[in-house]
Amino acid sequence: MIAARDVFAETNPALCSAVFAQFCSAYRLAHPAGRSPVSALIYLIVPIAVSEDLALTFEKCNKETGLPVWLSRNPKVTVDLAKKVNLTLDITSAAIRFGCIGGALRLTADGNLESLLENLPAAISGGVASSALKRARLLGIWMAGMGSPRAVLEALGVSV
Structure with missing residues (x-):
């Protein structure tokens, strides 16, 4: 039997906005000054956390792993990442608007993106979405630990 993926369900604005909310919450909690992420970082989340292409790279990782260690273990993450970000711009923008x-x-006056969700609906927090939510939380923690958005973008080899 061939397993089929429903790409449209995985990239719908409602699911992606919930994933972004998880990323933003984790980032803010892990950031030393309690800041929310700049909106430019959000554009990395769909190609890294929502895409199943990199799911295996998150195995055996936890909040202590950190972005530099994860990238050194998985150099393929940066291959064509800028291209993947560009391919998912519309999905990300639609999810932010939604x-x-x-x-x-x-969206704050200084360009940061804040999560306003206190709880995720049960329909979003289970199934296929649970893995993407977990990856988004890890990325939020790891990226906050990098010190600046610029350090994150440089580590991933992308520019704005």
């Missing part, structure tokens, strides 16, 4: 209109996300 999240802001729906009250899950808020």
Whole structure:
């Protein structure tokens, strides 16, 4: 039997905005100054956390792993990442708009993206989404630990 993936379900704005909310919450909690991530970092989440292409690279990782260690273990993460970000721009932008209109996300005056979700709906927190949510939380923690958005982007080999 061939297992089919429903790419449209995995990249719908509602799911992606919930994944972004998890990333933003984890980032803010892990950031030394309690800041939310700059919106530019959000564009990395779909190709890294939502995509199943890199799912295996997160195995045996936890919040202590950190972005530099994860990248050194998995150099393939940076291969064509800028291209993948560009291919998912529309998905990410639609999810940010959906999240802001729906009250899950808020874009601040200084360009940061905040999570307004206190709890995730049960329909989103289970199944296929649970893995993407976990990866987004790890990325939030790891990226906050890098010190600056610039350090994250340089480590991943992308530029804005």
